[in-house]
Amino acid sequence: MTTQDYSDTHRLFLQAVISRRFMSEKDAIDLHARVCQATKGMSSPFDQDDFTDFINTVNDSLSSLEFEIRRAQDEANGDKILALTNTNEQKIAQVATGYTPLELEYFKHLLDAIVTADDELYCISSTAAVNEASKLKNKENKSLQLTKAGAEDLISRFVQDKWLIRSKKGALSLSTRTLLELQSFLKEGYEDQIQECTLCMEIITKGQRCNVAACAARLHQHCAMKYFGNMNNPVCPSCRSPWDGKTLIGLAPNAEAPHTIRRR
Incomplete structure (x- = not known):
């Protein structure tokens, strides 16, 4: 897996994530496909490795701001979700x-x-x-x-x-x-x-x-x-x-x- 160059595709995806904070993994994948279509004029089949690499690149850009897009599963139903979270977890006041x-x-x-x-x-x-x-x-x-x-x-x-x-x-x-x-x-x-x-x-x-x-x-x-x-x-x-x-x-x-x- 290689690191992707940060691009307008990443910026557009991040803007949408910031506005929502939480979304299902399915919605995140659909969002990824739409921003690729909007910025690259193409829609390619979903590839888990490509999507993971894409999220890692976004997270690299967020690290200095103490934010990260994390994957998790909802305790109640097991649904997979993506969430924009503050990585400075030590003090509630900072989160x-x-x-x-x-x-x-x-x-x-x-x-x-x-x-x-x-x-x-x-x-x-x-x-x-x-x-x-x-x-x-x-x-x-x-x-x-x-x-x-x-x-x-x-x-x-x-x-x-x-x-x-x-x-x-x-x-x-x-x-x-x-x-x-x-x-x-x-x-x-x-x-x-x-x-x-x-x-x-x-x-x-x-x-x-x-x-x-x-x-x-x-x-x-x-x-x-x-x-x-x-x-x-x-x-x-x-x-x-x-x-x-x-x-x-x-x-x-x-x-x-x-x-x-x-x-x-």
């Missing part, structure tokens, strides 16, 4: 721009509650999240003023900006954007709480876990489907005990998150 210090403090507070949720639920209810607004304090341990109405509006903004996901029943969980852009922050700050999928080695907050409490095996639903697809009697990839797929990490579909926050 989640556009928020006031108070708003960022509230986001960090919710992030902490979600990551440390009891029994690896990795979610909290919207009601509990709003109630947490009264517990905000600054570095001097002084209370910060955020009304419940303000908290409700801010939660909606976090969801709209794709930092959080809100289920139909009001459960708040981490989005793909948060898992990608705050990857190092989460792994370093929550070493004992953050888990990785045993198969793909990416962070997991939704999926299946081994029935054996002492076993660390965790699998995304889409990874489990691929791994156990041809097994008549599935066994844990780590400890080889029977695997029924009923012991979950994250909240069960259509379930309600606890109305009070319980931490591990």
